[in-house]
Amino acid sequence: MDLKSIEQTFNLIYDFEKINNSTRKILEEIVSKSSINFLKDEKGNLPKGVKYSDLLIEYKCVNIFINNSDREFPYFRICYDLVHPKTGIQMFYYHVDYNIDGEFSDDYFGRY
Template identity: 45%
Template sequence: MDLNDLQKYFNEAYHFEKLKENSIIFFKEMIDNCQNNYLKEEDDHLPDGLKLKDLIVEYKCIELIINDRNRLYPFFRVCLELLHPKTEIAEYYYDIEYTIEGELSDEYFGNKFPRIAKS
């Protein structure tokens, strides 16, 4: 089995297009409701009057993690990015982690370019 076969098997087994679409919808709903979740702090600190809802949600990739020394079973992440509407440069990432059974396990949100505290 080569990596193309593995990709084809993964895409079929996890219904890749639907998984990708549902992940984007889930993240957009979180952004729309950001005043009531942990994204509020980032939304309140965006420069130039921008809000998270102004940024473009884009699919980046799926990371398949196998043979991880800290995990008994393989898992995968759907990786999304938030792009600045003018520059289309990724400002934030959002990863949704799934178990090998396809169940939501965890999520990660972060700034691609963390702010440096001013002294």
């Protein structure tokens, strides 16, 4: 099986378009409520004059973890970047892990 076949099978089994859209909505909600969630603690890391709502949300990739020594079952991670609107520089990342059944498992937010 080649990687293109694996990609097509993954997209079909997990309804990639749907799970990608729902992950994006999670991030959009986090950004829209940045004044009342964990992002308020990161506000000092934004450039002067830039708000979270100014940052561009860009899909980056899906990582599939198999034969991982940390987990018993395979899982996948959808990765997004929050990008400065003028410079195009990635400022933050947001990753969401999904278990083998395609259910939300964990999420991670951090600075580059």
